[in-house]
Amino acid sequence: MIANPNPITNPAEDPDLPLLHAVADGDSQAFDSLYARHGPYLLSFLTMRLSDRQKAEEVLQDVMMAVWRGAARFRGESRVKTWMLTIARNRAVNAYRRRRPQTVPLEEEGDFQGTDTEPLERVARADRGERVRLAIATLPAHHQEILNLVFYQHLSGVEVAQVLGISTGTVKSRLHRAKESLRHTLASEDLP
Amino acid sequence: MTHHEWHDQIPFYLADTLSQAQRQAFEDHLLTCESCHEALLAWQEIGQAVRVLGADAARNLPPLDAKLRAVISNPINASHLSQTVRVPVIALQVKRRFSRPVVSAAAVVLVAVAVIALLLAGDDREMNTATQPPIAQTPLALLPTSTATTHPTVIQEPGIMTQPPATQAPASATQHTTSSLPTRTRAPSITSSPAPAVQAACIARNIMPAAPAIYMDPYVSESHVGTLPDNAPYPVLRYDPNGWLALAVSEQVVWVRATDMLLEGDCDALINPLPTPTDRTPCRLIAADTVKVYAGRSPESDILIQGADPATLTVRALSEDNWYGVEFSSDGRTQIGWVDRETASITELMGDCDGLLFIQIESTAPLTPTQTVVLDVTPQDARPGDTIQVNWQVQQGEAVSLTAFTATAADAKTGDTAEVFDDLPLAGTRTITAPQTDAAYLHLWLTVATSDDVVPIIVTRVVRLMP
Numbered sequence: 001m002i003a004n005p006n007p008i009t010n011p012a013e014d015p016d017l018p019l020l021h022a023v024a025d026g027d028s029q030a031f032d033s034l035y036a037r038h039g040p041y042l043l044s045f046l047t048m049r050l051s052d053r054q055k056a057e058e059v060l061q062d063v064m065m066a067v068w069r070g071a072a073r074f075r076g077e078s079r080v081k082t083w084m085l086t087i088a089r090n091r092a093v094n095a096y097r098r099r100r101p102q103t104v105p106l107e108e109e110g111d112f113q114g115t116d117t118e119p120l121e122r123v124a125r126a127d128r129g130e131r132v133r134l135a136i137a138t139l140p141a142h143h144q145e146i147l148n149l150v151f152y153q154h155l156s157g158v159e160v161a162q163v164l165g166i167s168t169g170t171v172k173s174r175l176h177r178a179k180e181s182l183r184h185t186l187a188s189e190d191l192p
Numbered sequence: 193m194t195h196h197e198w199h200d201q202i203p204f205y206l207a208d209t210l211s212q213a214q215r216q217a218f219e220d221h222l223l224t225c226e227s228c229h230e231a232l233l234a235w236q237e238i239g240q241a242v243r244v245l246g247a248d249a250a251r252n253l254p255p256l257d258a259k260l261r262a263v264i265s266n267p268i269n270a271s272h273l274s275q276t277v278r279v280p281v282i283a284l285q286v287k288r289r290f291s292r293p294v295v296s297a298a299a300v301v302l303v304a305v306a307v308i309a310l311l312l313a314g315d316d317r318e319m320n321t322a323t324q325p326p327i328a329q330t331p332l333a334l335l336p337t338s339t340a341t342t343h344p345t346v347i348q349e350p351g352i353m354t355q356p357p358a359t360q361a362p363a364s365a366t367q368h369t370t371s372s373l374p375t376r377t378r379a380p381s382i383t384s385s386p387a388p389a390v391q392a393a394c395i396a397r398n399i400m401p402a403a404p405a406i407y408m409d410p411y412v413s414e415s416h417v418g419t420l421p422d423n424a425p426y427p428v429l430r431y432d433p434n435g436w437l438a439l440a441v442s443e444q445v446v447w448v449r450a451t452d453m454l455l456e457g458d459c460d461a462l463i464n465p466l467p468t469p470t471d472r473t474p475c476r477l478i479a480a481d482t483v484k485v486y487a488g489r490s491p492e493s494d495i496l497i498q499g500a501d502p503a504t505l506t507v508r509a510l511s512e513d514n515w516y517g518v519e520f521s522s523d524g525r526t527q528i529g530w531v532d533r534e535t536a537s538i539t540e541l542m543g544d545c546d547g548l549l550f551i552q553i554e555s556t557a558p559l560t561p562t563q564t565v566v567l568d569v570t571p572q573d574a575r576p577g578d579t580i581q582v583n584w585q586v587q588q589g590e591a592v593s594l595t596a597f598t599a600t601a602a603d604a605k606t607g608d609t610a611e612v613f614d615d616l617p618l619a620g621t622r623t624i625t626a627p628q629t630d631a632a633y634l635h636l637w638l639t640v641a642t643s644d645d646v647v648p649i650i651v652t653r654v655v656r657l658m659p
Contacts, residue, residue, distance in 0.1 A: 028264045032256075040250035047249035056249075061257045068264055077652075132241040151239040152246030156209040158595070158637075167593040167639070169612045172200040182238060 016080035024071035035064060038081060042088045044152055049092045049145045051137070059095050063088045078162055085153060086163045089145065135185040143178035150175065193221075198228050202235045211599070213630065259399045262454055394459035395425040396437055396448070404452035410436035420448060428455065431462040475507040477516060477531065485529035489515040496520075496529040505531065567638045569653040574626035574634070580655055584638050585619040592616040593639045596624055598631035602654050632657055 016037065022030030042063055046056035066087050074083060136144065149160045161168045198221055204210050205218050222228055256264075398404055403419035410432060420426075420441070430438040435450045477483075486493040489511055497520060509517030514533040521527075566585040574580055586592055594613040613622055626634060634655040 031264055035256060036253075039253045043253055044246045044250035048245065053249070057254050060254070061260055064256060065260055065263065068260070128237075129241065129244075132237055133245055136238070136241055136245060147238065147242045148246055150203050150207050150209075151242040154207050154209055157204055158597070161595075161639070167612055167614045168595055169614055175200075175203055179234065179238065183234075 014079045014081075017076075020071050020074055020080050023068065024074070031064075031068060034067070034080075038084055039064075041081070041153055042084060045085060045088055045145065045148050046092055048148045049089070049141055050095065051141065051144070055095060056092075059088070059091050062091050062095075066091065078159065081153070082155065082159045082162060085149070085155070086165075089163050092145075131186060132182070135182050138185060139178060139181055142174065143181060146171065146174050147178055193217075195227070198225065199231055202228065202232050203239070206232070206235055206239045258401060259454065262397075262399045394428040394431070394455060394457040394462050396428050396439060396450075396453040396455050397425045398423045398452060399454040400452045404448045406439075406441065406446040406448055408446065410438075410447045417446070425456070428457075428459060428462055430464050431455075431459055432464065477505045477507050477518060483531060485518060485520060485531055487529060489513060489530045491532065491535075493530070496527060565638065565640060565651045567636070567651045567653055569636055569655060571655070573656045573658055575658045576626055576628040578626040580624045580626055580634070580636075582622045582624060582636055582653075583620075584616075586638075586640050587618075592618060594622060595635075595637045595639065597635050597637075598627060598629045598657070599633050599635055600631050602633050602656075626655070626657060629657065 016034065019030045019034050019037075023034060039060065043056060043060055046059050046063075047053050050056050050059065063084070067084055070087070074080070078086075136147065139147075146160060146164065149155045149163060155163065157168045157171050160171045164171070166174070198218065201210060201214065201218050205215060210218065222232065398420055403421070405416050406418055406420055407416050420439075426439040426441060428437050429440055429445060431450070432438075436447050437450050437453060437455075438445055438447055482498060483505065484495050485497045485505070487496050488494075505518040505520050507516050508519050508528070510533075511517065511530075515530045516533055518529055518531050519527070520529065565587070566583075568583045570581050571578070582594065584592070584594070592615075594611075594616060596611045611624060616622075624634075624636075634657055636653045636655065638651045640651075
C-alpha cells in the first residue's frame, strides 16, 4: 500500500480552501500558489486523458482560467483538488470532442497500419514494468483517466465518481474493466 | 461483504483512500482470501505503472500563458467581480476566448444610448454624423460595407472622433459623450491612458507575444499593411463576430483578427456582423465515400441527400456536438443540412475553414439545489434495523443516483459505501435499513448530472445513527 500524500480531509479543513478564497478575491499570488500545488497533478491527469502532451498543456491553461473565474462560485461540496480535477475532466472531454478530424494523405496510407500496431509490438518487446506501462498507454481514455485518479491523484471512490460524473458503482465496474483490458493485452504474463 | 465487494476495494486500499475501518477489515479478510491476494498483486503492478506514468506526465509544468497572465493581472477580472455570460443557442467560437469584466453603469448607459441612436438612424451609410453620439456612429459610418470589400481603401477621415456640435446632438447623448470621451478634434492618440469612463467601453489589447497583423480590409489577406504598433488598449469600433475587430489606430481604421486580442468592456454592443465577402474560398468538405446530409443534428432526422458528390458541400458551421452545417444545391435551390463529423468519412476540409460559425449547444441552466432538487430523509435519528425513508424530486437533470455511506463525521465526504441506487427516476422513494456499524452517521447523497460543465449537483442529508 502506498501512503496517500493527500489524505482525505474534511473539506472545511482543506488546506487549499484559504488559497481558493484568496483567488476569489483576485489574489494573483494565491493563484500562482494554487497552480504550483496542483498544476502538476492536473497536467498529469490531462496528459493521460488526452494522450497528447501539447493539447494537455493547452487545456491546462483553459482549466486555470476557469479556476480563476469560478473560484467565487466554489460551493465547498468537495475538496478544492477534486473540484479542479472535475473542471479539468470536463474541459478535456470538450477538447476531445472538438478535435479536428485526423486525416492521412493517401501516399502514407501504407505506413499507417505499421504505426497503428507499433504500441502492441513494443509491449511484446519490453520488460515487465515497461510492458505494463505501455499496455496502460493503449487503454481507452476513460480507462486511463480512472486509473490516474485512483493511483496518482489518490481520490476516494466517491471523489472519483464526482469527478467523472458517474456513480460509485460505475467507478468500480470501470476499474474492473480497465484491469480486464490490461489482462487481455498482457495475456502471456498471467496477470490475474 | 461479497467476494466482488472485497475485490472492488483493492485499488482504493492500495491508493490508501479507504477509511481506517475499511482498511482494517480488508487486511483481516486478506489473510484468508487467496483470490484477493492474487488480485492485490495484479493491482499493485498496475498502480506502480500508473504512478510512474503519472509522475512522468506531471514533469515540466509550463508557466501560465500570456493570455491568462493578462487576465489575472487585471484586478477587474477577479472572479468575484466577473460576469458569467451564457451566449444563447448560437455563439461564436471567438467570443468564448474573451474576458468579460463588469462595466460601469455609466458605460452601459453610454453604449446603450449610442446603439439606440444607431438603430433609429437605420442604414449605416445614411447616418447623419451630426446627430449621433461619436463613439459608435463614427466608425460605423466609416467602415467598409458590403460594397467595399474588394477595393480596400485607407480610411482617414478627419472627423473620426470629433464631437458633434452640441446643439445638433440629442441632449442625453451629448451629456454622456462630453463627460466620457476625449475632447479632441482629431482621432486620439491611442497610446495615451484612456480616461476611466472610456476604459469601460469596449477596448482591445494585444495579448500575443508578437505584434498582430493589421489589415485595411477584413477577410482580405492582401490588404495587410503592417503590425499593431504596441500593446496599448485600442478602442474597438466594430466587432464582426466571425473574428475581426475594427480599431482606431493613429487616425485610421484598421482591422485585426479578434483571436489576437483580449477584449475588455462592453463589447457585445458593438457586435455587428459584416456581410460575407464573396472573394473568400468557402470551406468545403471532402469525404471518402457516401455522405449523408441530415435535416437536423441527429441520425434520426430525415436524410436530405445521400450520395458521393461531396464537392458540392460547402461547410458553413460547426456545432459543439460535432456536426457540420453544410450548404448544398438541390432542385435548383440552396438548402442547409447537417453532416455527422464522427461517422462521415471526412478526409479533407478545403478552403477558409477557420472562421466557421461555431454553434454552441444551449446547455441546461445549472441547477440550483435548493430550488430544483428536493431530498427528504426521515427520520433524522435511527437505530440499527430502523427503516429510513428517502424521497426525492428533481425538476431537471439526468443520471440521478443515490449513494448511502456511513462515516464517523457529520460533514465527511467519504466513508464506507452501504448502498448505491443508479438510474433513478426524477422523482421517487427508496427505503434503506439503518446499518449496524460503529460509524455515527449515515450520509445520503443524491447526485444529479446536468450539462453544466462544472460539477454535477449533489444534495446531501445526514442521519445520525444511534447505538
